[in-house]
Amino acid sequence: MKISAKQYARGLYEAVQEKKDGEVKGVLKKFIEVLVKNNDFKKAKDVIRNLDKIFREEEGILEAEIVVASPLKKEMVKIVKDYVTEASGAKKVEVAERVDKNILGGIIIKYEDKIIDGSLKSRLSRLKMELAK
Amino acid sequence: MATKDFIIEQLKNEIAGFKTEAKKQSVGTVIEVGDGIARISGLSDALASEMLEFVTASGKKVSGVVFNLEEDNVGAVILGDYTEIKEGDQVNRTEKILSVPVGEGVIGRVVDALGQPIDGKGPIDSKDDYPVEKIAPGVITREGVRQPVQTGIKAIDAMVPIGRGQRELIIGDRQIGKTAIAIDTIISQKGENMKCVYVAVGQKESKVANIVAKLEEAGAMEYTTVVLAGASDPASLLYIAPYSGTAIAEYFLDKGEDVLVVYDDLSKHAVAYREISLLLRRPPGREAYPGDVFYLHSRLLERACKLNKDFGGGSITALPIIETQAGDLSAYIPTNVISITDGQIFLEGDLFYQGQRPAINAGLSVSRVGSSAQIKAMKKVAGQMRLDAAQYRELAAFAQFGSDLDEETKAKLELGKRLMEILKQDQYATVPVARQVLIFYALINGYINDVAVEKVREFEAGLHKYAVNNGEAVLKAIDEVKELNEQVERDVKKLIEDYKATMSS
Numbered sequence: 001m002k003i004s005a006k007q008y009a010r011g012l013y014e015a016v017q018e019k020k021d022g023e024v025k026g027v028l029k030k031f032i033e034v035l036v037k038n039n040d041f042k043k044a045k046d047v048i049r050n051l052d053k054i055f056r057e058e059e060g061i062l063e064a065e066i067v068v069a070s071p072l073k074k075e076m077v078k079i080v081k082d083y084v085t086e087a088s089g090a091k092k093v094e095v096a097e098r099v100d101k102n103i104l105g106g107i108i109i110k111y112e113d114k115i116i117d118g119s120l121k122s123r124l125s126r127l128k129m130e131l132a133k
Numbered sequence: 134m135a136t137k138d139f140i141i142e143q144l145k146n147e148i149a150g151f152k153t154e155a156k157k158q159s160v161g162t163v164i165e166v167g168d169g170i171a172r173i174s175g176l177s178d179a180l181a182s183e184m185l186e187f188v189t190a191s192g193k194k195v196s197g198v199v200f201n202l203e204e205d206n207v208g209a210v211i212l213g214d215y216t217e218i219k220e221g222d223q224v225n226r227t228e229k230i231l232s233v234p235v236g237e238g239v240i241g242r243v244v245d246a247l248g249q250p251i252d253g254k255g256p257i258d259s260k261d262d263y264p265v266e267k268i269a270p271g272v273i274t275r276e277g278v279r280q281p282v283q284t285g286i287k288a289i290d291a292m293v294p295i296g297r298g299q300r301e302l303i304i305g306d307r308q309i310g311k312t313a314i315a316i317d318t319i320i321s322q323k324g325e326n327m328k329c330v331y332v333a334v335g336q337k338e339s340k341v342a343n344i345v346a347k348l349e350e351a352g353a354m355e356y357t358t359v360v361l362a363g364a365s366d367p368a369s370l371l372y373i374a375p376y377s378g379t380a381i382a383e384y385f386l387d388k389g390e391d392v393l394v395v396y397d398d399l400s401k402h403a404v405a406y407r408e409i410s411l412l413l414r415r416p417p418g419r420e421a422y423p424g425d426v427f428y429l430h431s432r433l434l435e436r437a438c439k440l441n442k443d444f445g446g447g448s449i450t451a452l453p454i455i456e457t458q459a460g461d462l463s464a465y466i467p468t469n470v471i472s473i474t475d476g477q478i479f480l481e482g483d484l485f486y487q488g489q490r491p492a493i494n495a496g497l498s499v500s501r502v503g504s505s506a507q508i509k510a511m512k513k514v515a516g517q518m519r520l521d522a523a524q525y526r527e528l529a530a531f532a533q534f535g536s537d538l539d540e541e542t543k544a545k546l547e548l549g550k551r552l553m554e555i556l557k558q559d560q561y562a563t564v565p566v567a568r569q570v571l572i573f574y575a576l577i578n579g580y581i582n583d584v585a586v587e588k589v590r591e592f593e594a595g596l597h598k599y600a601v602n603n604g605e606a607v608l609k610a611i612d613e614v615k616e617l618n619e620q621v622e623r624d625v626k627k628l629i630e631d632y633k634a635t636m637s638s
Binding site: 115131 | 144147148155156157158159160161174175176177
């Protein structure tokens with residue numbers, strides 16, 4: 001039976017769960033040996049990507065992206081962070097901020113597959129459409 | 134100046150009334166696109182058969198429909214130009230199930246599978262949207278089929294009558310007049326209180342243009358809508374078109390009206406669905422069609438119905454068309470659709486090339502609704518005629534071997550030959566039911582026995598002409614009384630005798 005990259009990743013994640021830091025190295029070595037033995041080393045990249053995903057999922061870490069026209073103040077970032085934490089139910093939220101002059105003003109928040117578009121640009125374009133009717 | 138102020142004032146009001154709310158919406162990103170389908174990550178709360186909106190790099194918006202909901206991605210078919218869409222493009226939900234605009238405004242128009250006009254006559258005025266997929270009416274809402282659809286084709290109205298709410302399959306090889314039967318039927322619905330929808334699936338657009346021109350010429354576009362998904366349209370549109378056509382018909386059904394829908398043709402529809410299914414990696418089955426290809430057609434044709442009075446009393450009559458390969462009725466799609474429908478009209482290449490047009494094979498064609506979908510007068514003459522036709526077929530094959538035949542057999546053969554002549558009919562030359570009764574009455578009562586076989590069609594044409602000119606009262610009586618009571622029968626007899634007298638003089 002073929003083992004998918006996802007299954008490898010989950011297996012590895014569970015294997016290192018109860019290990020102490022010192023033991024992890026050994027587990028990793030064993031894991032790579034298994035990969036080579038199964039002729040699946042080419043999946044290593046996928047395994048790493050999946051591991052990242054599983055880790056975030058299990059630990060409740062969420063990545064969020066905010067797009068603004070000019071850099072936000074610290075307090076503002078915290079408000080956004082708190083909002084996303086509450087809305088998504090994640091334990092921890094990592095916020096990446098991106099400055100994009102094109103949105104003119106306001107803010108766009110992205111997390112998981114959700115998007116909250118509060119930018120001035122999209123509001124103006126909606127107004128334009130409304131007026132054109 | 135005053136108008137300028139007024140405009141500014143209005144604009145102010147509009148802007149003041151415009152509310153912007155930042156709404157949380159879920160989006161997806163395209164991870165894979167090609168051949169008219171896309172795989173999308175995200176969109177975790179998308180609905181099945183929900184419309185999606187792809188935002189392309191150039192800012193153009195292309196719509197799509199959710200088809201597959203999988204564990205970590207969504208499979209969607211793209212309705213439109215998929216070459217614009219690139220990996221990584223954003224996909225928005227519309228929170229609307231795929232639907233088409235319906236209403237009185239679509240009558241007389243040519244629309245695409247999404248209900249958008251493609252005849253260059255401007256936008257369609259419609260207030261309602263109907264979902265493309267809808268569960269068929271249930272048992273309590275229905276009643277038996279009993280009102281006829283007059284196709285104006287003698288062979289059909291007499292031998293395989295079609296009722297309002299029936300599903301009658303038209304099946305045969307390519308180029309032997311399947312579409313012609315459907316178009317003639319639409320043309321003869323003039324004044325019959327019927328709306329018609331002609332759904333062209335995978336047809337050549339030149340052919341459809343011809344059909345529309347013909348319908349316009351015959352004045353049939355006044356009650357007809359043409360839904361076109363042409364041969365060059367993507368498979369997704371071909372797949373949706375029959376359902377869109379039915380949605381348009383359902384609007385009139387809900388108003389208690391009678392509708393006739395022609396699906397031309399469902400073999401191409403099945404092929405389009407196979408294409409989509411294979412691209413979405415659904416497992417192939419027999420002839421590489423997916424496992425649910427039966428459901429594809431059954432759910433479509435179940436929507437044809439006759440509703441009872443409590444539910445408006447409307448009806449949808451479906452005339453699906455299936456193209457066979459070399460007369461092979463036992464292929465997958467033909468057997469499926471034959472078993473779904475309430476009968477079939479089987480067209481045969483041999484008959485067609487012998488000049489027997491429409492090339493209806495009376496033996497293999499049936500209507501499971503039967504004579505309850507005929508007016509009484511027609512029932513009376515056609516019942517006898519079906520028998521004569523069946524006997525003729527048997528005897529004709531048998532008589533090829535022997536030359537010594539008894540008088541009775543000879544008489545039957547002669548009658549049969551004349552019957553076959555009468556069943557011949559040109560395209561676009563539909564015959565109203567009263568005149569059909571007249572000619573069949575003349576036949577079964579021996580008025581044509583002394584007419585040479587090759588003169589029968591001439592005789593018939595003359596009789597029609599004579600009846601229109603001199604026997605209007607009789608024709609009207611048949612239309613109104615709908616049965617051959619003594620009075621009407623006497624008039625019919627007299628009319629035919631008078632006509633024969635003019636012939637001999």
